[in-house]
Amino acid sequence: MNMVVCVKRVPDTAESEVHIDASGKDIDKSRLSFGINECDNYAVEEAIQIKERLGEGTVTVISLGDKESDEVIRMALAKGGDEAIRLEDEAFKGGDGFAVAKALAAAIKGLEYDIVFTGALADDDGYAVVPAALAELLGVPHATYVKKVEILEPGKRAKVGRELEGGLMEFLEIDLPCVLGIQTGINEPRYASFKGIKQAAKKEIAIKSAADLGLDASEVGEAGSWAALEKFTPPVVGEMAEILEGEPEETAAKLAAILKEKGLV
Amino acid sequence: MKDIFVLIEHRRGEMRDVSVEMLCGAAKLGGTVVAVLLGKDVDAFAKKAAGYADKVLYVNDPLFENYNSEAYQKALSALVKEHGPGLVLIGNTAQGVDLAPALAVELGVPLVTDITALEMEGDKPKPTRTFYGGKLDAHFTMKDADLYILTVREATFTAEDPSKSGEIVKVDNPVTEDLSYRKFVEYVEPEVGEVDITQSTLLVGVGRGIREDKNMPVVEELAQALGADLAASRAVVDAGWLPADRQVGISGKTVKPKLYLAVGISGAFQHVTGMKGSEVIVAINKDPDAPIFGIADYGIVDDLFKVVPKLVEKIKELKGA
Numbered sequence: 001m002n003m004v005v006c007v008k009r010v011p012d013t014a015e016s017e018v019h020i021d022a023s024g025k026d027i028d029k030s031r032l033s034f035g036i037n038e039c040d041n042y043a044v045e046e047a048i049q050i051k052e053r054l055g056e057g058t059v060t061v062i063s064l065g066d067k068e069s070d071e072v073i074r075m076a077l078a079k080g081g082d083e084a085i086r087l088e089d090e091a092f093k094g095g096d097g098f099a100v101a102k103a104l105a106a107a108i109k110g111l112e113y114d115i116v117f118t119g120a121l122a123d124d125d126g127y128a129v130v131p132a133a134l135a136e137l138l139g140v141p142h143a144t145y146v147k148k149v150e151i152l153e154p155g156k157r158a159k160v161g162r163e164l165e166g167g168l169m170e171f172l173e174i175d176l177p178c179v180l181g182i183q184t185g186i187n188e189p190r191y192a193s194f195k196g197i198k199q200a201a202k203k204e205i206a207i208k209s210a211a212d213l214g215l216d217a218s219e220v221g222e223a224g225s226w227a228a229l230e231k232f233t234p235p236v237v238g239e240m241a242e243i244l245e246g247e248p249e250e251t252a253a254k255l256a257a258i259l260k261e262k263g264l265v
Numbered sequence: 266m267k268d269i270f271v272l273i274e275h276r277r278g279e280m281r282d283v284s285v286e287m288l289c290g291a292a293k294l295g296g297t298v299v300a301v302l303l304g305k306d307v308d309a310f311a312k313k314a315a316g317y318a319d320k321v322l323y324v325n326d327p328l329f330e331n332y333n334s335e336a337y338q339k340a341l342s343a344l345v346k347e348h349g350p351g352l353v354l355i356g357n358t359a360q361g362v363d364l365a366p367a368l369a370v371e372l373g374v375p376l377v378t379d380i381t382a383l384e385m386e387g388d389k390p391k392p393t394r395t396f397y398g399g400k401l402d403a404h405f406t407m408k409d410a411d412l413y414i415l416t417v418r419e420a421t422f423t424a425e426d427p428s429k430s431g432e433i434v435k436v437d438n439p440v441t442e443d444l445s446y447r448k449f450v451e452y453v454e455p456e457v458g459e460v461d462i463t464q465s466t467l468l469v470g471v472g473r474g475i476r477e478d479k480n481m482p483v484v485e486e487l488a489q490a491l492g493a494d495l496a497a498s499r500a501v502v503d504a505g506w507l508p509a510d511r512q513v514g515i516s517g518k519t520v521k522p523k524l525y526l527a528v529g530i531s532g533a534f535q536h537v538t539g540m541k542g543s544e545v546i547v548a549i550n551k552d553p554d555a556p557i558f559g560i561a562d563y564g565i566v567d568d569l570f571k572v573v574p575k576l577v578e579k580i581k582e583l584k585g586a
Contacts, residue, residue: 013397014473014531017554020401027401097366098376121362125396125403127378132334132366141335141447144363159450163516164276164359167455167509170332175446185503226375227392227405235395235402237559241548244565251565252575255547256583258563262545264467264524265491265583 001057001114001154001176003047005081006104006134007040009065009072010124024231036072039119043182045189046149047117048080054154058082060111064092064103070205077200078192084205091210094222094229097129103220104130105137106213113177114155120145120181131181141174144181266296266388267351272341273302273314274356276332277452280310283356283419288317290422291354292429294385299350300431303340305330316427322348326438331449334363336440342371343439350412351388357416359516365416375407376414381421390415398533399556419515419538458510460494467493468522470513470540473500474529474550474569481506483573484528490580496520498536514539529569532557549573 011032019028036044044061051057061076063069064087073084087103095103108116116138121128128144135142147169148161155176162170163183192200210220218224244254259265269291274281284300291298300314300321311323322344328336341364345353353368355361357379369376381402382393389406390413396403407413462468469488475481488495497507499514513520514536525543530536532548532555540546541560548561549569558564565572 011397013400015550015552015555017552018397018400027397097378098370101366101370123398126394126398128362129366129376129378132363133370136367136370142363142367143334143447145359161453162359162363164452165515166519167512167517169453169455170359171450171453172333173448173450184499185509188505225408226369227377227407230404230406232396232401232403235399235556235559237556241546241558241561241564243558244563248567248571248575251567252572252579255563255565255576256579259491259524259547259580260583262524264545265580 001050001054001151002060002112003050003057004060004062004108004111004113004116005040005044005047005076006116006118006130007044007061007063007072007076008037008119008122009034009063009069010037010122013124020232020234025229027232034068036075037119037122039121039182039184041189042184042186043117043119044076044079044081045187046182047115049187050149050151051080054151060085062087062104062107064100073205074197074200075192077203078196079190080196084203085208086205087208087213089210089220091217091221094225095220096225096227097125097127098133098226099220099222099224101130101133101137102224103210103213103215105134106215107208108138115158115176116179118179118181120183128181131179135179138179140177140179142179142181143172143174145183146180147183147186149180149186266294268297268299268348269294270299270301270345270350270353271318272353272355272361273300273310274358274360275304275307275310280313281356281358282424283358283417284314285317285424286420286422287354287356287417288314289425290383290417292317294352296351299348301341301344303329303337311433315429315431315433317429318431319429320431321433323433323435324438325435328438328440328444332360333444333447333449334367335444335447337364338368338371339440339442339444340438341368344436345372345412352390353412353414355414355416357418361416365414369414372412374410374412374414376416377405377407378416379418380415381418383415383421389413395534398531400554418534455510458508460511462494462496462511462513462520463518465494465520465522467491467524468496468520468526468543469493470496470498470525470527470530471501471507472498472528472530475501475506478504478506480570483570486577487526487528487573490577490584491526493524493526498530527557527561528573530557531555532560
């Protein structure tokens, strides 16, 4: 079975302060660290595990992004990916999930694939658009929030579990080829071995522009998006927490006293 | 203004709250509100939806007994083409996210997902959504189109009392194709663990800030000192540091303890949705911009590894006294 995994390099903002830049449409990324989008990391692992379980097949890694995305691609190659394609063009910049899906679909159409894996959503924009939009563009079925994949018959059919609200799982059978949007927690992503990293460093990453993919600049990037970002603003929060000030010793004492007063200790 | 379609979401005999919320929100936008209900033996939901809508389009067919994105997509695109609404609202749920992007691509109309606020400029939506796990609001202008699709985050609109008595129109199932390429099999309930956190009075919630499995004793001691149970954010459960039945949030459990002490939890809405009903919320996080401080009653902005051990000491002192 041939598998394609779409990965995205994103800034890690989970525990960092986020500052809107002068344009009002982006954030200051100079002090942020970057890495693979969390769901995508699980998607890479799932593809590699399926290849290992079946004992055959290839995993092609695709990313839309500039040269810096190579680090994310190479890490996926180091873990067991076979080939890599990076989609790079000024025209791709500022695209929403739909614009990204169009570029990915154009690149994937020329490949032989049984399953395309993507993350269920991206940590930065949180659109959750790519898997279902990509499937529709490719004309294949899809499932999102996938937390279990069982290949019933290689190249023909799979059984997948989707995570619904409240921890409920929905199982469905789906024909291959298909697109699966992978949710975190489906597996345990491995660390790349030193040997794998060395081998991956030598692998070629094919670079494709919009023109290479037969796409007009008006179809992709900001021009090809469903909506335009006007501006970022700090979130409107309700009443903020009463922040307890001081050294850890003091703040801990203040909090303990509050819990006591409220009868919680 | 053209009609507004609102897709009614239901599962296993329950209509989801987001459906009523969207109907109430749509009513404020002007125009005719049409509830679209796809199901089998869900007449009760049609009646309920009619209390909030001007019209209910109801397809009753075994095809819709359980959710199937392909069946939903084909039915909705047929209904949209026949009735020509100007706006379609779909819940930003596991179902809506599976459905809406493919529907938008098929219809060739713009979609914005996971909206948290909505303004209209004439017939054109100007939605707001969040970026970076809730750290920023992003304001969008949609492309010009005859139809727009939005997926709406739960609690974006407020559910109100029913005030309408919409006409219920049963329509024939427009889907005739074979859709066996995607077939529902079964639902599987989450496993039940030793502790039912929905029944806990005191909870210590632990998040990504704990960093490593070997740091878990830091929060275990706190829970023990308080006599609390441990709950977790998605990241901690994904990493396997606590079992799945301890997960709080949209894809986990909804908890309402007397105290929810969130340690190293940023407060992404998926988590907050599951714990915001707690009586007293306390957050310890080193990031002052963490959204959790926006819903907490008390906060400590500091390194949890410095604060929590001190807090354990203080609580032990108080209990010993």
